[in-house]
Amino acid sequence: MAKSANVYARIEPEIKEQAEKILSTLGIPASNAINMFYKQIILQRGLPFEGKIPDRTPTDISVLETEELHIELEKGYADRKAGRTKDAKTVFSDLHKDYGL
Template identity: 85%
Template sequence: MAKSANLYVRIEPEIKEQAEKILSTLGIPASNAINMFYKQIILQRGIPFELKIPDRTPADISMLETDKLHAELKKGYADMKAGRTKDAKTVFADIRKDYGL
C-alpha cells in the first residue's frame, strides 16, 4: 500500500533525538517506527503497551547533580548496613519471574 498520508506532531527535541539515535542504531527510520506503532495500535485495538504510573521512579545517576548523587549513595549505603539488600542471583530470579522470562 502506498504511503500517502502525512502526520505532523510536536515532540520534545531531546526525546526525538534520543529515540532517533536508538532507531538509527537499529536501522529503522522514524517514519517506519511510527508506522509500526500505528499497526500495533490496530492489531492490539489500543495502545500496544501498558500505561501506568510506576510505584517509584528509579534514579538516573547520569543525570544527578553531585549533591543528589551523594544523597542516593548514602541511601544505598544505609540500606546495605541495615541488611536491606539482595544478592544478584535473587534479583535476577525476581526479574525473570516478574517479566515471565
C-alpha cells in the same frame, strides 16, 4: 497501499534525537517506526505497551539517614516474616518490566 497521510507531532528535541539515533543504527527510518507503532496499536487494540503510573518508586538507600535506613530494613524484615517475599528471578523480571532496567 500508498502512503498518503501525514502525521504531525511536537516532541522534545532530545527525545527525537535519541530515538532517531537508535533507529538509524537499526536501519529503520522514523516514518517506518511510526508506521510500525500504528500497526501495533491496531493489532493490540490499544497501546502496545503498558501505560501505568507505578505504585511507588524504589527507595534509594544511598540517600537515607541511618534512622531511615533502619526503618526500611525493618519493613523488609517484617515482610520476610509475614511471607511477603519473591524469589530473585521474579524480582529482576519485575524490575525489567516495571522500570526498563
